[in-house]
Amino acid sequence: MQVRAKSDSETPKSPRGRPRDPNLVQQRKEQILKVTTHHFARFGYQDTDLQVIADELEIGKGTIYRYFPNKEALFRAALDRGLASLRDLIDQKIPPGSDPLAGFASAIEAYLRFFREQPELVELFLIERAVFPGRTKPAYFIQREQDSGRWNEVFRHLVRQGRVRPGNTDGVLNAIGDLLYGTMFANHLAGRNESPHEQARDILDLVFHGILGPDAREEFPEAHKDARRKTGKKR
Amino acid sequence: MQVRAKSDSETPKSPRGRPRDPNLVQQRKEQILKVTTHHFARFGYQDTDLQVIADELEIGKGTIYRYFPNKEALFRAALDRGLASLRDLIDQKIPPGSDPLAGFASAIEAYLRFFREQPELVELFLIERAVFPGRTKPAYFIQREQDSGRWNEVFRHLVRQGRVRPGNTDGVLNAIGDLLYGTMFANHLAGRNESPHEQARDILDLVFHGILGPDAREEFPEAHKDARRKTGKKR
């Protein structure tokens, strides 16, 4: 089996013949990924037939293979495309200079709204793991970990300000992240249709104040003073 | 059609009409489901080959079909088996008569511990949706909804006692449920290995007290007095 030479540095040679427009390549990929996302989400991975996608796009099946080496790469590109749009959203929802707590609240609602509007991406998350089990950490978590540092700083700042109780910052942030992650799945899988706004309000009420009344708060006291197990490693 | 003499361990000619020991049937199903669960979790649905399962069980492939009509039914049975064991766990973790809040705390830790020990079930949850998209509400949520009434009563009781703040009970319960659901997935998918005990402590700290410090709690007040939109409908 021969391997195509693939002259990496692309010696431009004589630019005769049909020139390749790199912009067009991006457009084409985008078109393909859009339809692809829809099919994967609707029919699952195995039951998505690239021929059907090609037919819908009115291109040849071989054309898809010109842009993506195989079905899995196509799937991952669709997934990455969705995650990129999530990241864009989060980035723009936390305007620099805004109040951190308000920004936090706003980000939560934006997150919920995003996945309400992009239910197909939720399906891709499921497929990634279900079809390629145990291969790599899911792309969602890779991205989340990349973002975690930023949130961590915000939180530590708020603790210093006294607006957020001290405690196991990492643990709490994970819990909040998991709450949102779980909510995203649950909304989609259980077919809920509560409005993102109200849902965000409920979540924030829980996350900000907890569920206990004043008396019970004394009964089950906060775990703050020595809550540095994870972070502090202190003696 | 010769009858071989070699009898020894052979079931001595099944008397027609006599129903086979239904207990034995259950044992067989149980054996099959155990191996099946492992394979589905490890290789995914499509890459699980019934022949391999049969080989491992040292039975014929046709025998599997005597107990389960097809591959999908086999998968669903494996999933149901896992959910049943989850239900058993939760049931036994809330002994009648115990303090509801303590029981609640204990149930959370039990839940986390359960999925730590049953990571294969987490994979089955993912597969269910990814391979059969949009067919039915996932079995997990059907079971969760069945349980929700019980938790709702517990919560209303606690609110009446004043130990839990009044508010949108349904919304809060959903949020807590989603928090646990998300944590289960995240633990598994992100490869976390924090101990269930510590993780439960962090989660309870958040759920019981929220993150805000005293001053900020005034800045972002609780949404309680009129938080009866969803539930209430009363008056």
Place this chain on the structure above:
Amino acid sequence: MQVRAKSDSETPKSPRGRPRDPNLVQQRKEQILKVTTHHFARFGYQDTDLQVIADELEIGKGTIYRYFPNKEALFRAALDRGLASLRDLIDQKIPPGSDPLAGFASAIEAYLRFFREQPELVELFLIERAVFPGRTKPAYFIQREQDSGRWNEVFRHLVRQGRVRPGNTDGVLNAIGDLLYGTMFANHLAGRNESPHEQARDILDLVFHGILGPDAREEFPEAHKDARRKTGKKR
């Protein structure tokens, strides 16, 4: 990807169910190989469609794959089957006790006749190399080398008897072998239809006596006395 357990030592377990008849397996393979040989020879490797073979045999395509793991293995089995029948022929054509030179002459004619009757095997020889270039030494030569020792002994014996001139036995035997090998191909590829008997006579006349007349034999003397170039490495 899971690998079938394949319990090698074949624990016979309970021999219930449809018993496998190992004899039947051989018959089935033989049937398949017969048709297969014909198709490969007629259409070439790539243009042989296993579906067509299955149709002709009135079996399912999957059945072929029960007996041969893939197309290449099927091809090689067909090739091996042909070579085995060649070996059988040669073995029976040299009855022990017969005069070696007469046996030699008889073997040559048998060889030519064999390939006249088995032109399909000639095609398989070509395919083996053309489709899987440079993979292994062709099966024909492996078998020929296995047989070479026997012929070598016969020749050395004849030299000792003085019936065959001394000389580079290996080289001469190779030349004779190549002469037959080339004749086999040439007969088939050039579409010759001379009778094996007459062709053997011509070949033997050449091999036994050479082409030169008495005078020219002195002009180009035999290379015998010091014909140890190969073996002797002598100066």
Place this chain on the structure above:
Amino acid sequence: MQVRAKSDSETPKSPRGRPRDPNLVQQRKEQILKVTTHHFARFGYQDTDLQVIADELEIGKGTIYRYFPNKEALFRAALDRGLASLRDLIDQKIPPGSDPLAGFASAIEAYLRFFREQPELVELFLIERAVFPGRTKPAYFIQREQDSGRWNEVFRHLVRQGRVRPGNTDGVLNAIGDLLYGTMFANHLAGRNESPHEQARDILDLVFHGILGPDAREEFPEAHKDARRKTGKKR
């Protein structure tokens, strides 16, 4: 359908009617065939990808199609190119005026040496038949038949001179031709590396003198007197 301006290095409007330098065309074909031969020989016909050849030549795939109408034509051209070089060799190896027997001996060695140096051509011979079975007589034999008349005359002359025994000239020439043909394949396929010089010596020793010793030559007498079956058909 927009027309892009970008002209710059474009060929300045080829003057219609003016024929391109036909020499250049030959050079291009030659370049292509050289690389092509290598690929066909190394990877076989099916696994030779024209794109890879184009990449290696640093030309576009379409350009190949400007010089050869399709893959098969490309293959046949490569084969013809090899055969032409064989013919050139043989022609120059038999200088007019030289002694015919010496020229014969010299031609044999040249033939062996040629294929040692052109192993790729041997592969092309195999491919021709294996991939296009039963389509036409192989090009090698067509060329050989074209040459056969010349050798026939040489032989008849030698017979008349008494230097070569009378006999079935056609049959003997075929046998010698097949011996060389078989040796060529065997050398290549069995991976032999004897020197062409020594190998030619062994072959000539066989062809000139045969294998038999003086006594055995009487035991198996020459088939000369009436050995005109083929040619003469005369009584």
Place this chain on the structure above:
DNA sequence: CATGAATGAGTATTCATTCAT
């Protein structure tokens, strides 16, 4: 003339399911 983007016919292989024994 040269190019390379587009195409879609063509195919080996898998494996859930059936059913004769």
Place this chain on the structure above:
DNA sequence: TATGAATGAATACTCATTCAT
């Protein structure tokens, strides 16, 4: 009741060829 031989539908991917630029 258990078996495993038989089946054939289903499918990703390749690459020779075309042709707009």
